Amino acid sequence: MIRTISCTVNSKPVSWQIDVRMSLSEVLRTNGFTSVKEGCGVGECGACAVLLDGIAVDSCLYLAIWADGCNIRTSEGESKGGTLSEVQQAYLDNGSVQCGFCTPGLVMSSTEFVEKHRGEKVTRDQIRKEHAGHICRCTGYESIIRAVEQCMKPYEKGK
Amino acid sequence: MVVGTSVQRVDGVAKVTGKARYTDDFTMPGMRVAKYLRSTIAHGRVSSIDTSQAKALPGVDGVFTFEDVPKRIYATAGHPYSLDPHHMDITDRYLLTDHVRYMGDEIAIVVAVSDLIATKALSLIDVEYEPYQPLVEAKDALAKDAVEIHKGTGNVVKAHSFVAGGDLDAVRKECDQLLEGQYKTQIVQHCHLENHTAYAYMDDLERIVIVSSTQIPHIARRIVAEALEIDTGLIRVIKPTIGGGFGNKQDVILEPMVAFLTKKLDGIPVRLKLDREEGMVGTRVRHPFDVKVQIGLDQEGTVKLIHFDALSNTGAYASHGHSIVSAGAAKTHYMYPRAVYSCTAKTIYSNIPAAGAMRAYGSPQMTFAIECAMEEAARTLGMDSAEFRLRNGARAGDKSQITKKPIMTCGLLDSIKKGKDLIGWDKKRALWPKEQTGEVRNGLGVAIFSYGSGTYPVCVEPASARLILNQDGSAHLQVGATEIGQGSDTAFAQMAAESLGFSFSKIHVVSCQDTDVTPFDTGSYASRQTYVTGQAVMRTAEQLKAKILHHASIISGLEATLITISGDNIVISESPEIVVMSVQDVAIDAYYNKERGGQITAEATYKARNNPHVFGCTFVDLSVDIPLCRVKINEIYNIHDSGIIINPLMAEGQVHGGMAMGIGAALFEELMVDPDSGKIYNNNLLDYKVPTIMDIPDLGAAFVEPNEPTHPYGSKSLGEPPIISPAPAIRNAILDATGVAINELPMSPKTIFKYFKNAGLI
Numbered sequence: 001m002i003r004t005i006s007c008t009v010n011s012k013p014v015s016w017q018i019d020v021r022m023s024l025s026e027v028l029r030t031n032g033f034t035s036v037k038e039g040c041g042v043g044e045c046g047a048c049a050v051l052l053d054g055i056a057v058d059s060c061l062y063l064a065i066w067a068d069g070c071n072i073r074t075s076e077g078e079s080k081g082g083t084l085s086e087v088q089q090a091y092l093d094n095g096s097v098q099c100g101f102c103t104p105g106l107v108m109s110s111t112e113f114v115e116k117h118r119g120e121k122v123t124r125d126q127i128r129k130e131h132a133g134h135i136c137r138c139t140g141y142e143s144i145i146r147a148v149e150q151c152m153k154p155y156e157k158g159k
Numbered sequence: 160m161v162v163g164t165s166v167q168r169v170d171g172v173a174k175v176t177g178k179a180r181y182t183d184d185f186t187m188p189g190m191r192v193a194k195y196l197r198s199t200i201a202h203g204r205v206s207s208i209d210t211s212q213a214k215a216l217p218g219v220d221g222v223f224t225f226e227d228v229p230k231r232i233y234a235t236a237g238h239p240y241s242l243d244p245h246h247m248d249i250t251d252r253y254l255l256t257d258h259v260r261y262m263g264d265e266i267a268i269v270v271a272v273s274d275l276i277a278t279k280a281l282s283l284i285d286v287e288y289e290p291y292q293p294l295v296e297a298k299d300a301l302a303k304d305a306v307e308i309h310k311g312t313g314n315v316v317k318a319h320s321f322v323a324g325g326d327l328d329a330v331r332k333e334c335d336q337l338l339e340g341q342y343k344t345q346i347v348q349h350c351h352l353e354n355h356t357a358y359a360y361m362d363d364l365e366r367i368v369i370v371s372s373t374q375i376p377h378i379a380r381r382i383v384a385e386a387l388e389i390d391t392g393l394i395r396v397i398k399p400t401i402g403g404g405f406g407n408k409q410d411v412i413l414e415p416m417v418a419f420l421t422k423k424l425d426g427i428p429v430r431l432k433l434d435r436e437e438g439m440v441g442t443r444v445r446h447p448f449d450v451k452v453q454i455g456l457d458q459e460g461t462v463k464l465i466h467f468d469a470l471s472n473t474g475a476y477a478s479h480g481h482s483i484v485s486a487g488a489a490k491t492h493y494m495y496p497r498a499v500y501s502c503t504a505k506t507i508y509s510n511i512p513a514a515g516a517m518r519a520y521g522s523p524q525m526t527f528a529i530e531c532a533m534e535e536a537a538r539t540l541g542m543d544s545a546e547f548r549l550r551n552g553a554r555a556g557d558k559s560q561i562t563k564k565p566i567m568t569c570g571l572l573d574s575i576k577k578g579k580d581l582i583g584w585d586k587k588r589a590l591w592p593k594e595q596t597g598e599v600r601n602g603l604g605v606a607i608f609s610y611g612s613g614t615y616p617v618c619v620e621p622a623s624a625r626l627i628l629n630q631d632g633s634a635h636l637q638v639g640a641t642e643i644g645q646g647s648d649t650a651f652a653q654m655a656a657e658s659l660g661f662s663f664s665k666i667h668v669v670s671c672q673d674t675d676v677t678p679f680d681t682g683s684y685a686s687r688q689t690y691v692t693g694q695a696v697m698r699t700a701e702q703l704k705a706k707i708l709h710h711a712s713i714i715s716g717l718e719a720t721l722i723t724i725s726g727d728n729i730v731i732s733e734s735p736e737i738v739v740m741s742v743q744d745v746a747i748d749a750y751y752n753k754e755r756g757g758q759i760t761a762e763a764t765y766k767a768r769n770n771p772h773v774f775g776c777t778f779v780d781l782s783v784d785i786p787l788c789r790v791k792i793n794e795i796y797n798i799h800d801s802g803i804i805i806n807p808l809m810a811e812g813q814v815h816g817g818m819a820m821g822i823g824a825a826l827f828e829e830l831m832v833d834p835d836s837g838k839i840y841n842n843n844l845l846d847y848k849v850p851t852i853m854d855i856p857d858l859g860a861a862f863v864e865p866n867e868p869t870h871p872y873g874s875k876s877l878g879e880p881p882i883i884s885p886a887p888a889i890r891n892a893i894l895d896a897t898g899v900a901i902n903e904l905p906m907s908p909k910t911i912f913k914y915f916k917n918a919g920l921i
Binding site for chain 1: 172174812849855
């Protein structure tokens with residue numbers, strides 16, 4: 001069954017004809033958003049995470065039809081006018097990128113975290129918990145935590 | 160200086176923005192999907208197979224079985240070709256098989272217009288089997304009446320034995336104490352985030368183009384040529400950005416099949432992409448080892464001999480099985496090089512998924528055994544564990560018992576001292592109570608490692624590079640070596656910039672390998688690239704520099720010997736503040752002057768004939784919750800001697816990643832096999848416990864940096880070694896905390912419970 005969905009992807013309105021059986025990751029990838037990676041296809045690894053109305057979801061487990069009317073953000077849209085987002089820059093500053101396959105998904109969860117907790121003093125445990133849906137096999141996560149800490153620093157209260 | 164600084168990785172922006180393109184991010188109009196039909200039994204023969212219904216399904220382009228593939232047996236191990244007939248890889252595979260050797264073996268393949276139709280077609284294939292008893296464990300495979308998994312082998316892939324450094328029996332008699340232990344390691348899977356995937360198409364009626372997620376494009380090209388009996392020059396392998404490999408892509412797994420399929424189907428593009436569940440059984444795993452170790456000691460606490468008896472299980476196909484144990488034994492020998500070192504080993508076939516190369520290639524298994532046994536030795540002597548290793552560990556100037564060559568640089572003792580400081584070893588030893596009785600007990604542990612910087616002299620170590628000067632004064636660098644996430648392209652760019660006198664931003668690395676274009680290199684394995692390929696890059700850079708200076712000399716009339724390159728300019732060597740012209744001026748003249756010059760390029764090839772060893776250690780402070788049988792790491796440090804570090808931030812990242820993988824193998828990860836059926840229980844990322852961010856503690860990495868004289872920038876290997884020593888260090892800390900020696904991996908609550916129960920702790 002073919003249906004039309006209308007949503008916003010990286011600030012641009014789009015309207016797509018989709019097979020209702022398709023996952024959001026499949027539809028995004030087919031339309032060129034290949035930052036959305038498939039590491040497992042069943043919601044175990046988090047490589048396909050996108051922000052859906054500000055919340056990170058595994059797009060492989062999310063039917064595209066459910067995204068009708070939603071605001072979607074992917075890693076491609078986080079850099080603007082040739083400038084990286086603060087999270088993307090922090091990932092580079094802290095060596096949080098190796099093979100890069102988990103990176104776009106993790107960048108989106110970190111973006112959600114940084115936007116949600118702006119102004120708060122956060123602990124490493126909090127950072128861990130809110131990135132727990134992602135598997136990274138290269139970095140051991142240490143540098144990812146450091147990148148998030150770098151982003152949070154300017155916003156901590158009293159600083 | 161560019162070398163030694165943490166410049167931003169060259170592929171960093173592409174990766175954080177998601178613009179980096181991996182194999183699955185390329186599509187072609189009309190591209191078909193291929194899917195394997197995998198066996199549902201672990202051992203037996205296909206007695207009949209009926210594909211007629213699948214072939215008749217609309218949208219199916221072809222169904223091929225073992226009957227359709229070339230009767231050509233080939234080896235898949237990603238080693239360079241060997242000129243020594245006694246050192247060839249083991250040929251034991253056909254593209255598809257009717258002799259089923261593990262549950263999931265490849266017996267047929269479907270090509271269709273879509274994933275759904277291919278899946279539907281698979282369900283329409285009727286297969287009947289003549290089942291044999293699955294031979295899962297060594298005792299089954301080596302039983303007298305066991306069916307041969309590969310004819311004529313007796314289910315033994317290879318047996319090895321060597322003694323280095325003296326007469327084993329004589330030294331044994333001289334020892335005051337002989338200690339023995341037995342240690343087992345489990346099946347681990349690489350779990351690189353990008354699954355195996357490849358596609359192929361034809362350029363004309365002969366030439367096959369393969370795009371693949373591989374660590375070894377040039378080797379893949381040769382093996383495809385061998386498997387399909389096609390000339391090497393007609394095969395082109397392209398490697399885009401790779402989402403991790405850890406050795407699992409140092410094996411030729413999908414490339415011969417996609418090449419075969421496109422050839423069969425008149426050149427249409429065919430993609431073969433494994434899903435996670437398929438990949439975890441249908442690619443490679445780490446060899447499980449069962450190792451008996453004997454350590455001989457004198458009264459002063461000096462290690463006089465180390466003897467192993469190792470059994471390695473390679474599963475259904477040899478892959479790298481014939482070389483893993485010997486490589487592991489040889490590379491670990493450098494930890495305690497003054498002892499007589501002896502090894503007998505056997506690698507067997509069985510009906511479990513094929514084991515192959517994985518990060519550190521046999522060394523983690525061997526080191527677990529040695530470093531557990533050394534801990535028993537230290538404790539038996541009543542010596543401090545770190546002190547025991549300081550006494551017996553390798554020092555610069557020691558000779559290898561195997562190669563008889565001296566160890567030129569060795570930072571082992573310095574790394575142990577640094578690790579002791581970082582973890583507060585002496586202070587904690589003094590403050591902590593000698594006997595702990597509570598439910599949660601603390602322990603300190605240490606383990607050391609040694610490793611190589613390549614495979615020489617066992618294998619050839621070739622590398623090549625090419626530099627092309629652009630009109631804007633920048634240069635493109637092509638290497639045959641393979642960036643898979645470890646950061647080699649950035650290290651090459653740093654070394655090229657340093658050697659040329661260019662700024663880092665003026666070097667553009669061609670990261671996509673293409674065997675039609677890029678010069679020859681055997682690829683990413685054995686932690687070889689910075690050490691081996693780095694030297695080809697520097698030789699190329701020196702040539703390019705000489706050519707640029709030669710042309711600058713023609714333009715300026717100055718002697719080439721009086722000028723050099725600094726800060727992207729041609730300057731006077733003696734007075735570098737005097738700029739003669741820019742490199743861009745030289746380039747423009749070389750390209751466009753009607754009367755002189757031409758494109759300035761350089762190319763060099765290099766074969767490493769050294770293999771400097773790297774050393775280091777893990778120090779860990781942990782707590783063991785005895786009733787819960789759980790381990791919590793409080794502090795952990797890896798300290799490495801990898802020579803001079805080219806990029807400190809990226810080096811630290813390699814160490815963190817290896818430590819996390821080591822911790823995973825120590826505490827959580829195990830691919831579980833049903834001993835009766837050979838079925839794998841947990842081939843997915845939910846049930847196979849890859850550590851998440853919640854499972855990995857804060858990680859500490861440090862370096863000691865002796866200047867390795869055989870490398871122009873003093874560098875040695877780094878990629879694999881960080882995985883080696885965490886598991887034994889953790890085990891030794893659990894022993895320190897509880898008095899219980901856990902001699903098998905993983906030390907998950909399930910295993911620990913068994914040991915604690917036996918020890919009467921619970």
